[in-house]
Amino acid sequence: MAPYWAKVCLLIMCFGLTLSSYAGVANAALPPPFRHRIVPKPIPRQKPSVPSIAEGAALFAESCLSCHGPRGNGEGFWILPTGTSAPRLDNLATEDWPAQKIAQVIAKGDGMMPAWGETMTPGQIQSLTLYVESLNQRTVPVPKTETPKLKPQTVLVRMSH
C-alpha cells in the first residue's frame, strides 16, 4: 500500500466533497471561481397542478391585489400611472363576464391591465378565472358535478390578504 496514492486519493475525495457540497446548494452564494461549473437548477415557479380557487387566491394576492384591491374590491394599494384606479372585480355580471371572457382579459390584458398570458401558464390563468368568478354572485350556479373545491364560501372565509 503506497501511502503516496492514499494521500492523492484522500485529496481528490476532499475536493470532490467540497464541490458536491456546493452543488447541493446551487442557489447559495458560491465563491466565484466555481460558480460557472455548477449547472443551476431552474427555480420551478409552480408545480403542475389542477387549476383551483386556492391557487388563484394565492396568485391574486401576489399579482392582482395591488391594482384591484383585496378580493377585487377596487381599493388597490397602488395608483395607476394615469392617476386612476383599476376596476372592482366583485361585481362582474355573469351575462357580461362569462368565464371565458374573464380568462381572455387576464391572459391578453386590456389597456393598463397586464397581459398575464405572456408570463403565466394556462393553468394559472384558469385558477385566477375560478377565483375571480368566486368573488362574484354568479347567476348560473356552479354545477354540482364539479369538485367540492369549487364551493367559494368555504374557501373565502379562510382567505386573508
Added chain:
Amino acid sequence: MSQPTSSITKESMLTRRGFLALGGTAVGLAASGSAFHLAAYAQSLKSSGPITPFRFVQLTDTHLGYVGDANRSVMGTITMALGQIASLTPHPDFLLVTGDLTQGTASDYERKRRLLLFKQVLDASKIPYYTVPGEHDALMDRGVLYQMVMGDLHYGFIHKGVQFLGLDNVSRGFFLGREQLKWVKRQLDMMDPATPLMLFCHAPLYNVFAPWNWYTFDGAALRAMAARFHRVTVFYGHVHQMMSHRTENMAHWAGLPTAWPFPEPGDLVKLQPWPQGATHPYLGLGYRVVDVSASGDLQITNLLLSEVNHGTVLG
C-alpha cells in the same frame, strides 16, 4: 457557506461636498476573502478581456411632466441633477436612466411630447445615456411610443469590458415575459460568466413588496438563468429610495429618484407621495455615481441634490 469573496462593492452615502473633497476618486477598496479566491478570479477574468476603469451615473424616476405637490418643479430637479453630474470629475462615461422618465398620462399625444422633451433634456446634457422604460412611460400603450422616441425596450451593450443588459419589466405588466426571457437566455449563453454582468431595469428583480407592485413576477426565472455568473449587479428604480439587497450571486441596488421620495413598505397602506416640504424640498432626491475598477469591483456613491443652495431652483 461564505459570501462570494471577490464581489467587493463599497457603498457610501456621501454629501456632494464630501464626495468632491475626495477628488471623486475611489476611497480604497477593502479586499476581503482569501488570496486563493482572488487569484483564481483574477485568472478567470483575464480570459475575457481587461476592464478599463470607468464611471457611470444612475439617474432614475425623473417623472417629467408631473404637475402637483409632490414635486413642484420636476424639470427643476432633473436639471439640477444633470448640472451636478456635468461637474463630476472624473466625468461619467454615460448615464443609466432606470425608468419613469416621464409621468404617466392617458393621452398618447402628451406621452409622446413628454418623452421627446425628456430626450431633448438629456441630449442637451452631452453625456451619452441608456434608458429603460418605467410603467409611467410604457404601461398605457405597451411601450409603443417609448420605442418610437427612446428606442428598444430591452437591449445589451458592452462598455470597457463590462456587459450590460437593459431590461423591460413594466411595459406589459410587472414581469419580463417568456419572449424577453428567451432573448436574455440567448445573450447570457454568449457571455463569459467571469466577466461582470450589470443589469438595469425599472422594477426590482426580487420581491420587495408585491402589494405596491415592487417586484417582478418572473424575476426568479431570470435569477436562475444568471446563476452561473460570478457577479451580477442590478440597478433599478421604481421604489424612489435607496435600497440594497443580495440574492444568490446578485447585488440589487435601487437608486435615488429626482422626482419625490417614497417610504419603505409598511408606513403607508396606499402608495402615495406626500407634498414637497418647504424646509427640505429635496429630501431623498439624488442620483448615484458608480465607479468600476480594473478588477470589476464597484464603488457606489449616492449623492443628494440637497447639497446645492436651495434658492437656485425653487426660489
